[in-house]
Amino acid sequence: MPHDFARFATEPVTLAIVGCGQRGRGYAAYALQEPTLCKVVAIAEPRPKTRKIMTETYSIDQTLVFETYEDLLKASADTLQTIGKRLADAVVIAVQDHLHMEVALAFAAQGYHILCEKPMATTVEACVQMEAAVKKAGVIFGMGHVLRYSPYNKAMTEVIRSGKLGQLINVVHIEPVGHWHFAHSYVRGNWARESESSFSLMTKSCHDIDIICHYLYPGGPTRVSSFGSLQHYRKASKPAEAGDAKRCLDCAYERSCPYSAKKVYLDPVTQGHTGWPSNVLVDGLPDIENITNALKTGPYGRTLLFTPSPLTEGFGRS
Structure with a gap:
């Protein structure tokens, strides 16, 4: 089904938020700041209190409030079949990292434009499958690598690419996670076990890898290495x-x-x-x-x- 991009110039883009945790709420908040540009019209969230708060905050019709993304997807398929229209123009995927691929494949197949929180997926194979699905569906796919768009990094990018300070030879970059932040997310939190998420270079520092590659574009890295061990939390x-x-x-x-x-x-x-x-x-x-x-x-x-x-x-x- 062709996308009516001209409509977006006069009407807000409608969004479905899948996963209403910190990142899902963060992206949704833009709809409150810029209501003429986008509107949250549907959500999928398993936690009842969080689901209730999101429903009230964004005045979402109860018929468009779901516990799971599968329920949202089914309702959207029904409306697509009966009236030829999805529940929303785009979906924000803000579930746990290991679920990104399955959610993205499902919504791409229905023709949804997608904003996916970082990291894109937890394996190279999953990233390849997502890319193929998005290309096949002909939809817009955006990654949550938000550093690119901050004024500071936009200015950095302009200076580097202009060559005003000469040729960029190497980059010394440190990810200032902080001891308590690392403990919060990667020891106590949802990213504590690599087998259930991914390695910390991917789950946390993909922002840093992305912005460095963005600085260097159209060049790119030829090799990436990472090392670490369970040393401190013993x-x-x-x-x-x-x-x-x-x-x-x-x-x-x-x-x-x-x-x-x-x-x-x-x-x-x-x-x-x-x-x-x-x-x-x-x-x-x-x-x-x-x-x-x-x-x-x-x-x-x-x-x-x-x-x-x-x-x-x-x-x-x-």
């Missing part, structure tokens, strides 16, 4: 003062610990800061009660110095 590194504590809220060493879950998640909330990273711990409102409960029961409240657990076993191994 039982042998656990301070004696921590004793047998399994959770930060029960740990005598907590006040001295740079990885304290109380410091990272709970203390900011007590001071009124309810954004990231605290807001990703709970379904719904990140208040003191909910965050405290999450630290008592969920993975983000575990001690990192250093109790062996499924969260740290296999970390950094390829």
